[in-house]
Amino acid sequence: MRKLSIILCGLILFGCSEQSRLSTGPRPNPIRNPTTNPNPTPGGLGLRSLTKNLYIGTAIVAPIPGSDPYASILANEYNIAIAENVGKMNVVEAKEDVFDFTAQDALVSFAVAHNMKMQGGPLIWSRAAPGWINKYRGDAAKLTTIMTAYITTVMQHYSTKFPGTIIAWEVVNEAATAGLGVFAAVPDCVELAFQTARAADPNVALFYNDYGDETSGATTTKVYNLVAPLKQKGLLDAVGFQSHFGVHNAPRMSAIKTTMDSLGSIGLDVYVTEFDFSLPSANGITPDNPRDLILQGTYYNDYLATCLAAPNCKQFITWGFTDAHSWIPRFFKGAGAALPFDANYDKKPAYYGMQNALSRPAAR
Numbered sequence: 001m002r003k004l005s006i007i008l009c010g011l012i013l014f015g016c017s018e019q020s021r022l023s024t025g026p027r028p029n030p031i032r033n034p035t036t037n038p039n040p041t042p043g044g045l046g047l048r049s050l051t052k053n054l055y056i057g058t059a060i061v062a063p064i065p066g067s068d069p070y071a072s073i074l075a076n077e078y079n080i081a082i083a084e085n086v087g088k089m090n091v092v093e094a095k096e097d098v099f100d101f102t103a104q105d106a107l108v109s110f111a112v113a114h115n116m117k118m119q120g121g122p123l124i125w126s127r128a129a130p131g132w133i134n135k136y137r138g139d140a141a142k143l144t145t146i147m148t149a150y151i152t153t154v155m156q157h158y159s160t161k162f163p164g165t166i167i168a169w170e171v172v173n174e175a176a177t178a179g180l181g182v183f184a185a186v187p188d189c190v191e192l193a194f195q196t197a198r199a200a201d202p203n204v205a206l207f208y209n210d211y212g213d214e215t216s217g218a219t220t221t222k223v224y225n226l227v228a229p230l231k232q233k234g235l236l237d238a239v240g241f242q243s244h245f246g247v248h249n250a251p252r253m254s255a256i257k258t259t260m261d262s263l264g265s266i267g268l269d270v271y272v273t274e275f276d277f278s279l280p281s282a283n284g285i286t287p288d289n290p291r292d293l294i295l296q297g298t299y300y301n302d303y304l305a306t307c308l309a310a311p312n313c314k315q316f317i318t319w320g321f322t323d324a325h326s327w328i329p330r331f332f333k334g335a336g337a338a339l340p341f342d343a344n345y346d347k348k349p350a351y352y353g354m355q356n357a358l359s360r361p362a363a364r
């Protein structure tokens with residue numbers, strides 16, 4: 001009995017002091033479940049309207065589908081985008097010395113019309129090298145010319161035709177993981193790629209992109225050792241965390257934060273470039289276990305909140321926004337449902353997770 005009354009007194013005292021702290025201090029975060037709709041009015045303002053200091057974006061397919069809400073959601077929700085595929089070398093220079101910007105230009109025009117920015121690239125990615133390049137395998141001089149001409153031509157096309165729209169270029173993708181492929185023959189390939197990009201347009205941010213570089217480990221160390229000297233030479237501004245995660249490989253936020261901080265300590269920004277969170281899904285669209293949607297929503301919430309809390313995390317981009325257009329089911333049988341809108345373009349808990357992260361008083 002005595003014990004019970006001590007507990008009761010304690011609770012009452014705690015309640016009183018908490019009450020007075022709350023009435024004078026900052027308002028508490030009213031959000032309890034970060035995956036439910038904080039603003040249940042239909043329609044409403046998109047994610048982009050909730051932030052002034054973060055680029056919130058998505059990869060986009062080409063051409064932009066016209067017969068469903070794809071375009072209206074894209075324009076309403078996001079203030080930055082990247083072409084999922086049509087900015088790759090195997091599309092832009094599918095034939096030797098013939099540059100075809102048609103598909104990507106249509107996306108950039110859409111961005112201009114809707115007051116959005118874009119990321120460009122990847123400029124150099126071994127897996128997007130066009131087939132014709134293989135006839136020069138091992139020819140360092142020729143490959144150097146091809147690479148530098150490609151970077152310069154592409155970047156200057158966009159800085160001339162759409163000035164100020166592409167604000168960051170993914171200069172090199174996956175050198176530490178997939179390797180440089182045919183470009184490995186180019187002496188100091190990565191540094192030369194960044195040098196060429198800097199010279200082609202000194203007014204845009206340049207970044208290196210990879211997967212498995214989000215937390216500690218061999219890839220992260222490799223990436224750090226690659227980017228730190230480039231940063232010192234003034235050739236690079238940010239590192240991309242692809243972040244293709246899922247229920248079986250979701251890193252802890254504290255580990256991601258540590259990597260963001262470590263890059264920040266040498267003056268580098270971080271862009272979350274390709275985030276998605278895949279779920280077990282027999283048909284690739286609906287999750288096998290509907291409860292996974294809450295888990296997914298919480299992760300979207302936490303990851304965006306972690307980015308918002310890190311001053312050097314400047315862009316947060318998902319690899320698509322609707323499960324109707326996602327690479328996951330095409331590449332991983334039995335997985336999917338990875339994005340914030342479902343295949344019918346309805347908002348999922350993942351969407352509300354992002355909305356809640358952006359709505360917190362501490363968000364920027």
Ligand code: G3I
Pocket residue numbers: 084085088127128173242274327
């Ligand atoms: O457009 C052609 C179509 O004409 C043809 O009939 C069809 C036959 O396979 O292929 C279509 O192209 C496919 C393209 O996606 C568009 O759907 C390619 O085969 C396919 O390889 C390509 O896959 C893309 C992959 O990169 C390779 O470029 C995925 O959509 C894209 O999501 C994925 O994105 C990468 C990032 O660029 C880098 N990080 C990893 C990420 C996921 O793999």
